[in-house]
Amino acid sequence: MKLLVTGSEGFIGSHLVEELVASGHQVTAFVQYNSFNSAGWLDALPKEVQKVVEVIMGDVRDAGSVRAAVRGHARVAHLAALIAIPYSYSAPHSYYETNALGTLNVLDACRDFGVERLVHTSTSEVYGSAQYVPIDEKHPLVGQSPYSASKIAADQLAHSYWASFGLPLTTLRPFNAYGPRQSQRAFIPSVMVQVLSGARKLKLGSLTPTRDLTYVKDTAQGFVKALESEAGLGEVFNMGSGFEISMGDVVDMIRTLSSQSFDVVEDVERLRPDISEVERLWSDSARMKNTFDWSPVHAQKEGLLQGLEKTYEWFSNHFDRPGYQTSSYVV
Numbered sequence: 001m002k003l004l005v006t007g008s009e010g011f012i013g014s015h016l017v018e019e020l021v022a023s024g025h026q027v028t029a030f031v032q033y034n035s036f037n038s039a040g041w042l043d044a045l046p047k048e049v050q051k052v053v054e055v056i057m058g059d060v061r062d063a064g065s066v067r068a069a070v071r072g073h074a075r076v077a078h079l080a081a082l083i084a085i086p087y088s089y090s091a092p093h094s095y096y097e098t099n100a101l102g103t104l105n106v107l108d109a110c111r112d113f114g115v116e117r118l119v120h121t122s123t124s125e126v127y128g129s130a131q132y133v134p135i136d137e138k139h140p141l142v143g144q145s146p147y148s149a150s151k152i153a154a155d156q157l158a159h160s161y162w163a164s165f166g167l168p169l170t171t172l173r174p175f176n177a178y179g180p181r182q183s184q185r186a187f188i189p190s191v192m193v194q195v196l197s198g199a200r201k202l203k204l205g206s207l208t209p210t211r212d213l214t215y216v217k218d219t220a221q222g223f224v225k226a227l228e229s230e231a232g233l234g235e236v237f238n239m240g241s242g243f244e245i246s247m248g249d250v251v252d253m254i255r256t257l258s259s260q261s262f263d264v265v266e267d268v269e270r271l272r273p274d275i276s277e278v279e280r281l282w283s284d285s286a287r288m289k290n291t292f293d294w295s296p297v298h299a300q301k302e303g304l305l306q307g308l309e310k311t312y313e314w315f316s317n318h319f320d321r322p323g324y325q326t327s328s329y330v331v
Contacts, residue, residue: 003227004069006030006060006106007079007121009040011182012174015220016077017042021049023224030069030080033057041181060102063109070109075117075227078106081154084185085125085147085272086331092146099150100157107161107169115168119226120158122173122236123151124212124281133244134284137173137236144276155236162234170232172223175240175283179216179307180314184324185331187247188213191254192312196319200262203329205270207248212240212283215298215307225292232291240283241296243304250308257309269329 003020007013008029020027031039039055058065060080070076082088082098103120110118127135128142143149161167178188187204194202222239226232251264271277288294298307318324 001074002026002028002072004028004030004073004076005079006069006077007081009038009042010079011041012177012216012219013079014041014045014181015179015216016079016223017053018045018049019217019220019224020227021052023228027052028054028056028069028073030060031055031057032080033059044181060105061097063105066105067109067112070106070115071113073115075119076106076110076115077119077121077223077227078103079121081121081151083123083147084183084331085145086185086270088145088147088150089273090331095146095150096153099147100153103154104157107157107167110169111161111165111167117227118167118169119223120155120169120171122155122171123148124173124175124238124240124283125278126152126155126173127281129278130280130282133280133282134242135238135282136284137238137287144278145272159234168233170226170234171236172226173236173238174219174222175212175214175238175281177214177216177219179311180318182216188250188254188308188311189315189324191251192315193319193324195254195258195260195262196315202251202262202264203267203270204247204251204264205267205272206277207251207264208246209278210244210246210280210282212242212244212281213250213304213307214239214241214296215303215310218296218298222288222292222294225294229292235287235291237288237291238283238285239288239294240285241299241303242283242285243300244280244282245301245304253305253308254312257305257312267329
C-alpha cells in the first residue's frame with residue numbers, strides 16, 4: 001500500500017518507517033520543515049531503506065502542506081506531535097497548535113481525500129495517574145500536563161470525525177516506548193548517556209513513578225498491524241508490555257547491565273509539579289491482542305532486560321552524537 005507517516009523523523013516514527021518498508025509498503029515520510037534539510041532520524045536509517053522512502057517537508061500546523069502530503073495515499077499513520085512534557089509547562093500554546101490543531105488538519109485532509117484508513121496516535125499520559133490497574137481503555141482521561149491535555153483534545157477530535165463523518169480511523173495509545181534513537185529528554189536515554197559519559201553522580205528526577213515500558217520495535221509493529229488491518233474502526237487500543245516497574249528499579253537494571261558504579265542525585269529541574277506528576281501507568285493491552293493479534297516480544301521483566309540491553313548497546317555506539325549531552329539538562 002501507499003502509506004503516509006507524519007512525524008516520521010522522530011523516535012517512534014523512524015522505527016515505523018523502517019518496519020513498513022520491511023513489510024513491502026510504499027512509504028512517504030512527512031517531515032517538519034527545517035532550514036538544515038534534515039530528515040531527523042530518517043537520515044540514520046540504512047541506505048537501502050532511505051532510497052525507497054519519499055520525504056516530504058512541511059508542517060502539520062499548516063493545513064495546505066498537510067493536504068499536499070495526504071493526497072494520493074491510501075492510508076495514513078499520524079504520529080506528528082510535540083511530546084516533551086517538561087517543555088509543555090513553558091510553551092502550552094505550541095502543544096495545542098501542534099497536537100490538537102495539527103491533528104484537525106490531518107483529519108480534514110483524510111476526510112476530503114477519502115483515505116481508507118487513518119491510524120491516530122494517542123499516549124498513555126492521557127490517563128493521568130492510574131485510578132486502577134492495569135489500565136484499560138475505559139479508564140477516565142485526566143489532563144495532568146498541557147501536553148496530555150493537548151493529546152486528549154486530539155483524541156476527542158479524532159473520535160468525533162469517526163462518529164460524525166464516518167472517517168475510518170483507529171486510535172493507538174502506546175505506553176512508554178524506549179529504545180534506540182530516543183531523545184535524551186526521556187528517562188532511559190538520560191540515564192544511559194550519563195553512565196556512558198563516565199558520570200558517577202547521575203542527575204535524575206523522581207524515581208518513584210512506575211511505567212509500562214515498551215520496546216520501540218514492538219510499538220512500531222503494533223502500528224503496522226493496525227495499518228494493514230480492516231478492524232478496530234472508531235476504537236482505542238492500549239499498547240503496553242503488561243509490566244509495571246518503578247524508575248528506581250530501571251536505574252538498578254541499567255547499573256547491573258552496564259557494570260558501572262554510580263550514585264543518583266535528585267535534580268529539582270527534572271521534577272514535575274506535584275499534582276502534574278503521573279505516578280503510575282500499567283497497560284491492559286488485551287483489546288490490542290484480540291483485535292490485531294499483537295503482543296510485545298519484549299514482555300515482562302525478562303523482556304525489559306533484553307530491550308534495555310539492546311538500547312544500551314546502541315547508545316554505547318551513539319551517545320556522542322549531536323543531541324546527546326551531559327553538560328546540561330535537556331528539556
